[in-house]
Amino acid sequence: MIRTVPTTPYPDQKPGTSGLRKKVPVFQQPNYPENFIQSVFDVLEGFAGRTLVVGGDGRYLNREVIDKAIRIAAANGFGKVIVGQGGILSTPAASNLIRKYKAFGGLILSASHNPGGPHEDFGIKYNIGNGGPAPEKVTEAVFARSKVIDRYRIAEGGTVDIDRIGETGLEGMAVEVIDPVADYAALMESLFDFEAIRSLFRSGFRIVFDAMHAVTGPYATEILERRLGAPAGSVRNNVPLPDFGGHHPDPNLVHAKALYDLMMSPEAPDFGAASDGDGDRNLIIGRGIFVTPSDSLALLAANAHLAPGYRGGLKGVARSMPTSAAADRVAEKLGIGIYETPTGWKFFGNLLDAGMATICGEESAGTGSDHVREKDGLWAVLLWLNILAARRQSVAEIVRGHWREYGRNYYSRHDYEEVDAAAANGLIDDLRGKLAALPGLKFAGLVVEAADDFAYHDPVDGSVTERQGIRVIFAGGSRVVFRLSGTGTSGATLRVYIERYEPDPELQGQETQAALADLIRAAEEIAGIRLRTGRDAPSVIT
Numbered sequence: 290m291i292r293t294v295p296t297t298p299y300p301d302q303k304p305g306t307s308g309l310r311k312k313v314p315v316f317q318q319p320n321y322p323e324n325f326i327q328s329v330f331d332v333l334e335g336f337a338g339r340t341l342v343v344g345g346d347g348r349y350l351n352r353e354v355i356d357k358a359i360r361i362a363a364a365n366g367f368g369k370v371i372v373g374q375g376g377i378l379s380t381p382a383a384s385n386l387i388r389k390y391k392a393f394g395g396l397i398l399s400a401s402h403n404p405g406g407p408h409e410d411f412g413i414k415y416n417i418g419n420g421g422p423a424p425e426k427v428t429e430a431v432f433a434r435s436k437v438i439d440r441y442r443i444a445e446g447g448t449v450d451i452d453r454i455g456e457t458g459l460e461g462m463a464v465e466v467i468d469p470v471a472d473y474a475a476l477m478e479s480l481f482d483f484e485a486i487r488s489l490f491r492s493g494f495r496i497v498f499d500a501m502h503a504v505t506g507p508y509a510t511e512i513l514e515r516r517l518g519a520p521a522g523s524v525r526n527n528v529p530l531p532d533f534g535g536h537h538p539d540p541n542l543v544h545a546k547a548l549y550d551l552m553m554s555p556e557a558p559d560f561g562a563a564s565d566g567d568g569d570r571n572l573i574i575g576r577g578i579f580v581t582p583s584d585s586l587a588l589l590a591a592n593a594h595l596a597p598g599y600r601g602g603l604k605g606v607a608r609s610m611p612t613s614a615a616a617d618r619v620a621e622k623l624g625i626g627i628y629e630t631p632t633g634w635k636f637f638g639n640l641l642d643a644g645m646a647t648i649c650g651e652e653s654a655g656t657g658s659d660h661v662r663e664k665d666g667l668w669a670v671l672l673w674l675n676i677l678a679a680r681r682q683s684v685a686e687i688v689r690g691h692w693r694e695y696g697r698n699y700y701s702r703h704d705y706e707e708v709d710a711a712a713a714n715g716l717i718d719d720l721r722g723k724l725a726a727l728p729g730l731k732f733a734g735l736v737v738e739a740a741d742d743f744a745y746h747d748p749v750d751g752s753v754t755e756r757q758g759i760r761v762i763f764a765g766g767s768r769v770v771f772r773l774s775g776t777g778t779s780g781a782t783l784r785v786y787i788e789r790y791e792p793d794p795e796l797q798g799q800e801t802q803a804a805l806a807d808l809i810r811a812a813e814e815i816a817g818i819r820l821r822t823g824r825d826a827p828s829v830i831t
């Protein structure tokens with residue numbers, strides 16, 4: 290039975306580009322997810338009879354909200370819902386399904402790398418028909434609608450069994466439960482030389498992939514162990530748990546420390562990798578060497594032609610502004626376009642859709658290509674494996690060889706988390722105010738060549754996005770970038786990105802923080818971080 294249920298608005302349902310993210314108890318308020326999902330459907334047009342993809346990363350509340358989403362979709366006139374068995378779909382797998390089955394869009398339930406559980410984070414995100422996150426005009430409209438919503442429509446009664454593969458129905462809408470891995474694995478098989486990777490594993494090459502008890506467990510187990518022949522047990526923490534085993538499913542050197550320690554130990558396998566809660570981020574570590582996401586992007590771009598899916602070459606490379614310029618040198622050598630976008634995956638969508646870029650990446654462990662419209666953790670791992678299988682060199686040899694050829698971009702990000710919002714805004718505002726006066730001035734012995742507040746002119750739709758981060762550029766391409774996080778949940782997070790280019794192979798073996806010491810001092814002198822935030826040191830250094 291389809292019922293129209295009266296409701297009252299919640300004023301806080303503002304979705305960002307990563308969707309609506311709140312603590313679980315917030316989502317557990319009466320009608321909270323219903324209001325949001327109905328608000329999404331209320332602003333969309335033309336979906337009657339069309340398909341909606343639904344799935345999530347398995348975190349706490351996943352099943353309950355999926356059940357609601359399917360029922361609200363049925364009551365609003367969708368023709369079909371495609372849902373991953375058990376409610377599981379990684380973000381890139383959902384993006385692929387939307388594209389492959391020409392769905393109208395999809396609902397992805399996740400809070401990415403944030404922790405899960407009864408008191409942790411949950412999220413709902415709407416993706417459009419190209420498989421990518423809804424653009425701002427859609428998320429703004431959803432927010433506006435959520436502030437005045439007074440009813441939602443839902444199909445009540447009957448059961449929706451999301452555990453059994455196959456098609457059933459609900460109030461005239463088809464519900465197809467699919468294997469969450471199969472279509473994604475087929476896509477990967479179409480892009481990469483699985484036979485070459487199988488023979489790499491047969492030769493004794495060893496990998497450890499840490500799924501962090503999050504969504505990539507089933508994907509990595511099927512692809513790496515079953516299809517590619519990595520020994521059983523290569524994929525660790527491979528069962529998605531509602532609370533991710535109590536850990537942060539964030540593949541960085543803090544939360545994936547066990548993997549890092551293993552890779553730096555004498556017992557290290559040849560290759561270590563991890564992905565986050567919803568499977569879109571990646572961490573790559575070779576034996577004894579961590580590969581920064583900025584270097585990884587450059588390396589993948591330089592070697593992508595070794596994989597069948599990219600044999601014809603790349604159309605262009607795109608990176609977010611704070612990501613190091615390592616990829617720029619590769620694009621220059623390949624004679625292809627390089628695009629510098631604001632932080633956030635959504636800016637890559639236009640470039641990918643327009644065929645201007647093939648590979649994209651961010652310093653925050655996101656890399657991907659035009660195969661979907663989200664970043665893709667396992668894709669990056671498989672491209673690395675394809676390259677290793679083709680070159681038969683170690684990760685360290687490949688990385689050092691790359692530095693010798695292109696130069697090394699020493700790179701680090703310093704995060705000051707949960708600082709007072711007024712202090713953080715004041716710091717940025719003051720920098721903005723003195724931008725014009727910086728060139729020619731000397732900080733920590735370094736002369737400023739240029740300074741600006743990054744503005745992006747989208748070459749596809751002509752839109753302009755301003756105030757995306759303060760860039761202070763020194764001689765030789767060294768730079769310091771200041772910006773405030775757009776994803777933090779409490780207070781403000783100040784991110785300081787520091788980069789120095791070193792062309793001389795003799796000088797490429799320094800410890801990163803030491804190599805950047807002058808620039809770190811210059812950043813402090815320019816912005817007065819200590820005084821303004823009251824912090825002696827960053828909360829996180831990556």
Ligand code: G1P
Pocket residue numbers: 307401609632633634651652653655773774775776777784
């Ligand atoms: C962070 C990352 C950014 C990424 C986003 C979503 O955003 O820096 O690269 O796209 O998470 O995963 P920020 O908190 O810096 O705004």
Ligand code: ZN
Pocket residue numbers: 400401402565566567568569570
């Ligand atoms: Zn994620």
